[in-house]
Amino acid sequence: MTRFTVFAIHGVPEVVPGADLAALIGDAIAADPEQALADGDVLAVTSKVVSKAEGRTAPAADRDRVITEETVRVVAERPTPDGRVTRIVENRLGIVGAAAGVDASNTADGTVLRLPEDPDASARRIRTALEARFGLRLGVVVTDTLGRAWRTGQTDVAIGASGVRLLVDLAGTLDASGRPLGVTAPAVGDEIAAAADLAKGKATGLPVAVVRGLGHLLDADAPGARVLQYPAERDWFRRGSAEAHRDGYEAGLAAAAAAAEQAQQTRTHRILPPTEVP
Known part of the structure; x- marks a missing residue:
């Protein structure tokens, strides 16, 4: 070519x-x-x-519900200045993008397209x-x-x-x-x-x-x-950066709690040395 x-x-x-x-x-x-x-x-x-x-086609009023229906995995979420939430997701086609591909452009007023x-x-x-x-x-x-x-x-x-x-x-x-x-x-x-x-x-x-x-x-x-x-x-x-940070924070809290519980169990059940017999 x-x-x-x-x-x-x-x-x-x-x-x-x-x-x-x-x-x-x-x-x-x-x-x-x-x-x-x-x-x-x-x-x-x-x-x-x-x-x-x-x-x-779906009603524009149902956009959030339709996005949820088309989503198999949430990658990242971010609030927008108008109070909405933008979602980056993996949709059922395996595509990772905004709003699962649900779009209102080039379609009739009051509707969105999957x-x-x-x-x-x-x-x-x-x-x-x-x-x-x-x-x-x-x-x-x-x-x-x-x-x-x-x-x-x-x-x-x-x-x-x-x-x-x-x-x-x-x-x-x-x-x-x-x-x-x-x-x-x-x-x-x-x-x-x-x-x-x-x-x-x-x-x-x-x-x-x-x-x-x-x-x-x-x-x-x-x-x-x-x-x-x-x-x-x-x-x-x-994962998105905020989601990864949250997951890491929660994993750290869980690990710290597990370590504290293990330490408590060790103190409670530790084996004392035998008393010396005269």
Whole structure:
């Protein structure tokens, strides 16, 4: 690969619950010859429209409850100036981020959206439908916006995929100087999502982009987006700083109490030396 191109698909209408998203995308593509797909293209589809089509809407008043329902592990909590609490959590998809991915942007007033139930399955349905319609090999990546640890701002990442590799393991290959690479594994799925976001934008009503020139990444048997999730048991920063401090403080109190109890038991039950018999 020497270059790739990215362009947004125009003409996808507002998506409502129960809509056939693959058909809407296909109709928009077919309506404009300049948007015609090519073999090996990767489509990046914003998770918002996937969630809308799948009816993943909830009342905004239930936002806190919905976040709790989508959460499997709380990583960190911080109060905000308006009296609310921001929660960084691991959601049921294995993604660590703010509010379990529950979001109110680009959705109807008074509502919030959950992430898709199974983004990999959603990507697979879109891919198989569009491949059948256009007779091409395609990849599909479902994207969402996340912040990053130790970095300001947000970027789009891959939370679901079908037909495209998201992680390329270069361990054992050689760099440009002939030295072997050890643990290098580009997260190409996230790079595709971020590149597509530059074309889609955040508030332009363009939920789908085509990334062309990455046909070498297409693989019908490629694993889904969980391949990009870092194993929790290997996470060096599994807890937020305040939570880790609280856990350490409570563990220290428990250890001190246990040591004091052990010392008391030793004093109470110590064995006295026998009395010397004259």
